[in-house]
Amino acid sequence: MKTKRALIVIDVQNDYIGGKLPIEYPPVELSLANIGRAMDSAREQGISVVVVHNVLAETAPFMAKGTHGAELHESVASRGWDYYLLKSMPSAFGNTGLEEWLRERGLDTVTIVGYMTHNCDLSTVVEGVHKGFSVELLSDATGSLPYANKAGSVTAEEIHRTVTVVMQSRFAAVMTTDEWLEIIASGREPERDTIFSSNQRARQSQRR
DSSP states (O other), X not given: OOOOEEEEEEOOBGGGSSSSSOOTBTTHHHHHHHHHHHHHHHHHHTOXXXXXXXXXXXXXXXXXXXXXXXXXXXXXXXXXXXXXXXXXXXXXXXXXXXXXXXXHTTOOEEXXXXXXXXXXXXXXXXXXXXTTOEEEEEEEEEEBOOEEETTEEEOHHHHHHHHHHXXXXXXXXXXXXXXXXXXXXXXXXXXXXXXXXXXXXXXXXHHO
């Protein structure tokens, strides 16, 4: 049965691109370019494009309502979409009507791009799986930033790499934009994995 996809473009907003919460890994210029490529190719292939917009309260330290940082980046705003949704929770499925919109159109697969890998992307991926959708994530069309808190500190690259490995082990088919473009053109299925196989490979590598 042919895969019926929607491309979900999550929170590509100015505060993530040189604003108050700048994406660091992969370089934001790279992920922005790949998001644009994915959107353009989706149009060419007849894949629905959903743009997700996260706007917080006027008192929020970033993406506050009415600020430039909360606005969609021009690279996304200029391309348009088939469905626009506003959210205030991490997951794009959180009280937005996204699930109903997808099901009404018979769409069974969601491809995730946008920001951030470890927050809104991860939340959307996990909830998408729980709702019965097949999920894909384009690793070079997403991005992370560093954290430091009571639990410790971690770089943007460490967060991005760890989260994408975890997603591939169970929740999503993780691939580059180039790989996805080949898949949607050819109709073949992306590589998926399991928790058990991922763990077995790691254990075998440790024994060497």
